[in-house]
Amino acid sequence: MPKSRRAALAAPLLAWYDRHHRSLPWRSPPGAPLMEPYRVWLSEIMLQQTTVPAVIPYFGKFLARWPSVHDLAAAPVEDVMEAWAGLGYYARARNLHKCAKAVSERLDGAFPDSVEGLLELPGIGAYTAAAIAAIAFDKPAAVLDGNIERVLARVFAVETPLPQAKPELRQLAAAVTPQERAGDFAQGMMDLGATICTPKNPDCLLCPLQKLCTAHKRGIAAALPRRAARAARPVRHTIAFLLQRADGAVLLRRRPPKGLLGGMLEVPSTPWRDTPWRTSEALGHAPLALDWQPAEGEAEHVFTHFALKIAALHGRINARAAAKIDGQWQQPRAAALPTVMKKMLGLLPGGSEGGAIRSTRNPRRGRARP
DNA sequence: GAACCGTGGAC
DNA sequence: TGTCCAAGGTT
Missing domain, CATH: 3.90.79.10 (Nucleoside Triphosphate Pyrophosphohydrolase)
Structure with a gap:
């Protein structure tokens, strides 16, 4: 793939994000001061494998009850588990509390601003580390989540099924991520995946990347990304x-x-x-x-x-x-x-x-x- | 690498 | 009524 084409993705995507970004409680609009890292982190943990509408009330509840990472760290873990009840994947709540304690006590309340530093913390993996670095600190980290995987698989017509395609998609994410506004770029890609480049019936007519999209050109956008068959549920x-x-x-x-x-x-x-x-x-x-x-x-x-x-x-x-x-x-x-x-x-x-x-x-x- | 780990909305 | 699948991480 030519380098020019990879670089050509960020500009239209960011222009689209400026006009069509979703307004969310944990997000500061493009151009505004960066959101506090505590809030970015809290939202990213809650959003792991969880839909935006499910997270919104929990995010508000947590922030009202524990306005800072120190407040959360000082809470009994049972209170945190109880507040998390209903959101699912409860290991996240336990790690959330562990992470808050680490940041509060070892790091004096300051979240690391690098991917490597963030990866040291419990509950933070490759996706979340990159997302926090990009969104909260404006670092040029390549973010890759389910939405971005789908957008990239379509734009570049990656036919390898997931999860095998992961390394290929990681490379593509790194190649298309701009040095400036990496946080807005990541959030724009996720918004695009959530609203236009959806798993079923993507609305390619409204897509800012349509002209760049190989899958659309070939008429196979809706069929990508391919995915290995799932096991039956006992x-x-x-x-x-x-x-x-x-x-x-x-x-x-x-x-x-x-x-x-x-x-x-x-x-x-x-x-x-x-x-x-x-x-x-x-x-x-x-x-x-x-x-x-x-x-x-x-x-x-x-x-x-x-x-x-x-x-x-x-x-x-x-x-x-x-x-x-x-x-x-x-x-x-x-x-x-x-x-x-x-x-x-x-x-x-x-x-x-x-x-x-x-x-x-x-x-x-x-x-x-x- | 594969299995494990919740829940709810969309279709 | 069933299938898919979300801003994934840990073991």
Whole structure:
């Protein structure tokens, strides 16, 4: 590819960004002073594999509660996990807190301004390091995320499937990134990918790069980037134990710090396994022996690499007995929980009322049984 | 390198 | 109702 053509990409892209950039809470408009690195970092961590609309309320909540990196570093990690509940990928919250402590205590509150320095911090990988360096410090770092991969794969008609194409795309990103305004360039490429150069039905007629785009010229833009086929998603099963105190509070426990939903609160349940549970079997995993009653309906939750089908048993307990059980008691409506746990609580008797998440039910199957 | 790690919106 | 896939990082 000729060097002139690579260099020709930045100018039209930046001109488009100046006119059509999205206005976002963590972004300063082109030409304005740079956004505070703390905010850029916070937004970038939240935006990892997460959509803009999902992030906006969390970003506001975090910033209001912890206005500086020192405030965040001083918070108990449990508070951070709780504030993160519902956003997913909970290792991010743990690393967020670890990173805040490192910056606050070791670096006196100043984020590194280089890619190498940023890469040392927990939760910051190649993408995030480049994004922070470019956006918060105006360094000429080559940013590569899913959006930019797609735009580059199309403009340069990269037919190698992802993730094999990654090294090739990294080279292209480095080649097209300008020395000036690298942050605006990265954000412009991401905006373009989010609004015009979308995964399906790209709106090539409105694209500022249309004349440069080889995939468009060949009529294969929508087919790129190619991607290796995904593995099928297995189904697992569990029975949740909805143990309710006389005042309505339910029993919750803290999950181990690593792995799935690490460090978050959970509703006690049987192990999650490939085959459905019989009630008689499940009772062996109950927090205590009592008169468990089957809850009506069932719920399903889809994780990245498996789906979970959830049935539930409901039990009642008085305050005296409740005090002897390990865990904590919270009102189901008020608890800050991962979505899958909220779905379990949605199986409580009367759980469909008052805006609780309703269990999924299959009417046909539910009535087939005599 | 491959597997693991959440959630919700778009189509 | 299912598939895709987001401003990815860690192990």
